[in-house]
Amino acid sequence: MGENAGADQVKKSLLQLSCHFTWSLFFEDADIPDLEMRISEQVEFLDIKGPVGMHNLLAYVRHLKGQNEEALQSLREAEALARREQLGKRSVVTWGNCAWVHYHMGSLAEAQSYLDKVEKTCKEFASPFRYRMECAEMHCEEGWALLKCGGQNYRRALACFTKALEAEPENPEYNTGYAVAAYRQDFDDNNISLGPLRKAVMLNPADPYIKVYLALKLQDTGDTDEAERHIEEALSSTSCQTYVFRYAAKYYRRKGCIDKALQLLRKALQTSPNSGYLHFQIGLCYRQQMIQLKTSRNTLSRRQGSMQEMAQLAICEFQKTVELRPTFDVVYVCMAEVHAEIHQYEEAEANFQIALNMQNLTGHRKQDIHLRYGRYQQFHQKSEDKAITHYLKGLKIEEKSYAWRKLLIALEKVAERRVQQNVRPVESISLLGLVHKLKGNMPEALLYYEKALRLTREMNPEF
Incomplete structure (x- = not known):
C-alpha cells in the first residue's frame, strides 16, 4: 500500500512540472523515426542554437520508443551542457524530464531527488509554484519543442514565443523563435512573418539560418534584390x-x-542522406523540370520521353520522402499530380486518397488537398461534378486561407462556364449565388438565388 501511495504522490508532483512530458507535444507514432532523425540533425548541424532543448526533446522521443536508458543518456548530455553554459532556470526542464523517466523506470527515489532539485530552484527564483516557473526561458523552451514537432503545434509555439517576448522584447533568441513560428504559420498571403523576420535578422546579424527564412519571405513579396x-x-x-x-x-x-x-x-544530402525534406525538395525540382518540358518547344516525341524521365525521377524522390515521413500530406498530393501528368491515373487516385483520408490536418492543409484533387477531377478526369463536390468540401472548412480563396475562384469559374453552356442551370446559378455570399456580396448573391428560384418555377409550374 505504502509503495502505491508513494507512486501516486510522486505522479501528482510530476504532473505539476513544466517539461516535455507535460507540454502535450503532438505528433503521430509513424513520425517518430523521422522526428528523431531531425532532432539529431539539429544537434549536429544547427550550431548557432544551444542544443540543450534538442537533447531534452530527443530524450522524450526515446522514452516514447521504450528506450529509457538512451533517454537518460540524452538528459545527461543536456545537464552537462546546461551546467557549462550556466543556463540556471532552463535546467528545470531537464530535471523535470529526468524525474519522469526515472518514474517510468520504477525508480521513485531518483524521481523524487530530481523533483527536489526543481523545487529548490523554483524557491531560489521565488516562483509562486512548487514545481514550475512561469518565465520567458520556460516559454522559449516549450516554443522550440513545439516548433520541432510539426504543423499541429505551430500555433501554440507562436503563443509561447509571444509570452517570452512580453518579458524581453529585444531578446535575440526569443525573436528568432517567434519569427520562425510566424513564418511557419504564414500560409496566407498576409505576410505576418515579414516584420518579425526583419527584426530577428537585425538582432542576430551573424545567424545565416534566420536570413534564409527572410530571403524566402522577401521572395514571396517580390523584393527580389533584398532577398x-x-x-x-x-x-x-x-x-x-x-x-x-x-x-x-x-x-x-x-x-x-x-x-x-x-x-x-x-x-546537403551528403550530410543528411535520410532527410525526408531534402528528398521532397529534390522531387519538386524534377517536377518543375517536367513542367518546363511540357511547355517547351522541343519536338513532341523528344519532349514526351524527357517528361516521362523527369516524372519518374520526381516520383522516386517523393516515394523516398513518404518512406521517411509517412504523414507528410503534401508529398502524396505532389506525387499524385506527377502521376496524372503522365496518365498514370490509378496511381494518382491512390495517392490523392491517402492525402484525403489523413487525420489531424490543419484547416488550410485540408483545403489545399480538396483544391488540388478538384482540379485533378476537372482537368484530368473531365468530371466537373466531382470537382465541384471537392471545391465545396474545401470551402466548408472555415479558415480564410490562401487555399480557401483559390477554391472560391475555381468554383466561380466552373459555375460560370456551366451557366453559359446551360448545364444544370438552376444548380449552376445557385452555386454563383453561394460564391457571392461567401465573398460577402449579399445583394449579388440574392439576385442569383432569385434567378434560380424563377427558373425552378418556370421548369416546374406546380412548384
Missing part, C-alpha cells in the same frame, strides 16, 4: 550549412534556377 542579398550572405557563412543549403535551394527552385537548387540539395 538575393540575404541568400548570398547566408551562403557565404560557414555555420548551419546543411540548413542554409536546403532553404537556399528552395529559393533558387522558386526562382527557376533548378540546376543551382539541385546542386545545393545534393550537397
Whole structure:
C-alpha cells in the first residue's frame, strides 16, 4: 500500500512540472523515426542554437520508443551542457524530464531527488509554484519543442514565443523563435512573418539560418534584390550549412534556377542522406523540370520521353520522402499530380486518397488537398461534378486561407462556364449565388438565388 501511495504522490508532483512530458507535444507514432532523425540533425548541424532543448526533446522521443536508458543518456548530455553554459532556470526542464523517466523506470527515489532539485530552484527564483516557473526561458523552451514537432503545434509555439517576448522584447533568441513560428504559420498571403523576420535578422546579424527564412519571405513579396542579398550572405557563412543549403535551394527552385537548387540539395544530402525534406525538395525540382518540358518547344516525341524521365525521377524522390515521413500530406498530393501528368491515373487516385483520408490536418492543409484533387477531377478526369463536390468540401472548412480563396475562384469559374453552356442551370446559378455570399456580396448573391428560384418555377409550374 505504502509503495502505491508513494507512486501516486510522486505522479501528482510530476504532473505539476513544466517539461516535455507535460507540454502535450503532438505528433503521430509513424513520425517518430523521422522526428528523431531531425532532432539529431539539429544537434549536429544547427550550431548557432544551444542544443540543450534538442537533447531534452530527443530524450522524450526515446522514452516514447521504450528506450529509457538512451533517454537518460540524452538528459545527461543536456545537464552537462546546461551546467557549462550556466543556463540556471532552463535546467528545470531537464530535471523535470529526468524525474519522469526515472518514474517510468520504477525508480521513485531518483524521481523524487530530481523533483527536489526543481523545487529548490523554483524557491531560489521565488516562483509562486512548487514545481514550475512561469518565465520567458520556460516559454522559449516549450516554443522550440513545439516548433520541432510539426504543423499541429505551430500555433501554440507562436503563443509561447509571444509570452517570452512580453518579458524581453529585444531578446535575440526569443525573436528568432517567434519569427520562425510566424513564418511557419504564414500560409496566407498576409505576410505576418515579414516584420518579425526583419527584426530577428537585425538582432542576430551573424545567424545565416534566420536570413534564409527572410530571403524566402522577401521572395514571396517580390523584393527580389533584398532577398538575393540575404541568400548570398547566408551562403557565404560557414555555420548551419546543411540548413542554409536546403532553404537556399528552395529559393533558387522558386526562382527557376533548378540546376543551382539541385546542386545545393545534393550537397546537403551528403550530410543528411535520410532527410525526408531534402528528398521532397529534390522531387519538386524534377517536377518543375517536367513542367518546363511540357511547355517547351522541343519536338513532341523528344519532349514526351524527357517528361516521362523527369516524372519518374520526381516520383522516386517523393516515394523516398513518404518512406521517411509517412504523414507528410503534401508529398502524396505532389506525387499524385506527377502521376496524372503522365496518365498514370490509378496511381494518382491512390495517392490523392491517402492525402484525403489523413487525420489531424490543419484547416488550410485540408483545403489545399480538396483544391488540388478538384482540379485533378476537372482537368484530368473531365468530371466537373466531382470537382465541384471537392471545391465545396474545401470551402466548408472555415479558415480564410490562401487555399480557401483559390477554391472560391475555381468554383466561380466552373459555375460560370456551366451557366453559359446551360448545364444544370438552376444548380449552376445557385452555386454563383453561394460564391457571392461567401465573398460577402449579399445583394449579388440574392439576385442569383432569385434567378434560380424563377427558373425552378418556370421548369416546374406546380412548384
